[in-house]
Amino acid sequence: MQIHERIYIVGSGVTGIGISHESDCTVYMVDGGGEYALIDTGIGIDSNRILQNIDKEGIDIKKISAILLTHGHGDHSGGAVALSQACHAKVYALEETANYVSSGDVDSISIKEAIQAGVFGKDYIYQACPVTPLLDKEHFIIGDITLQIHRTEGHCSGHGCYEMNFKNKKILFSGDAIFNYGMISMQSIWDCDLQKYIETCKKLAYIHPDILLPSHGTFLLEKGYTYIDKAMETIHTLGIPKNLINI
Ligand SMILES: [Zn+2]
Known part of the structure; x- marks a missing residue:
């Protein structure tokens, strides 16, 4: 589904718009003017649905040259x-995430906890994938984007947001x-950290995106900073933003 001149949603489960496997996060696709990148990949149980959605948009999957991960959760x-092999695309993420995903380190990405919580099915098997590390603030070029x-x-740990600038608008894949x-999403897992989360909210407030594209729930095509400002209002009064669990 095209949501912007240069952005499509090609995967999304029950926490989004329900166009691929129910456990998939929202998978965005960026059009760099004929060369494409995916942001995240979904859970990997039925990746063909994502490939079919790309095909329905009339886009050749071989034109997808990169897959950018926000973090390692399943x-x-x-x-x-599955997607990198189908598209012949390389996968990228911050260093920690690159290490976890490359080595299939299911403990570090809390797969067992997610299965126990019923977020993923009991028979879910995580598949490792080679990932090239990115540095914080690194620029990544996809065609003209x-x-x-x-x-x-x-x-x-190793969570990254991707900022894209297009026609004087800031777009954030958050x-x-x-x-x-x-x-926010604080969970009972080893690497959730409230202090780091507050710093993240401040960073996002500084970026002040016009378009906000989270991996679950609704997205904002105008005034994308609205959700961030809401969290910051709470933080400014020494409170903790409301928690969305099991994501
Ligand atoms: Zn997550």
Whole structure:
């Protein structure tokens, strides 16, 4: 589904618009003028549905040259191996995420906890995938589009948001950093960190995106900073933004 001149949603489960496997995060596709990149990959149980959605848009999957991961959680990186092989695309992420996904380090990306919580099915098997590390603030070029990664931890280790500038608008692929109505996602897992989350909210407020594209829930095509401002209002009064769990 095309949502912007240069952006499509090609995967999304029950926490989004329901066009691919129910456990998929929202998978965005960026059009760099004939060369494409995916942001995240979904869980990897039925990656063909994502490929079919791309095909329905009339886009040749061989034109997808890169897959950019926001973080290593299964619903975001589990489809990396299937999609990268189908598209012959390389996969990129911040260093920690690159290490976890490349080595199939299921403990570091809390797969067991997600299965126990019922977020993923009991028979879910995570598939490792080679990932090339990116540095914080690194610029990544897809055709005529530049994406910049920002380290935005708190939800988990190695989480990054991707900033894209197009026609004087700032667009932010925000992963699991911020959601509808200023919610955050703190979970009972080893690498959730409130202090880092507050720093992330401040970073996002500084970026002040016009368009906000989270990996779950609704997205904003205008005044994208609204959800971030909502979280910051709470933080400014020494509170903790509302929590969206199990994402
Ligand atoms: Zn996550």
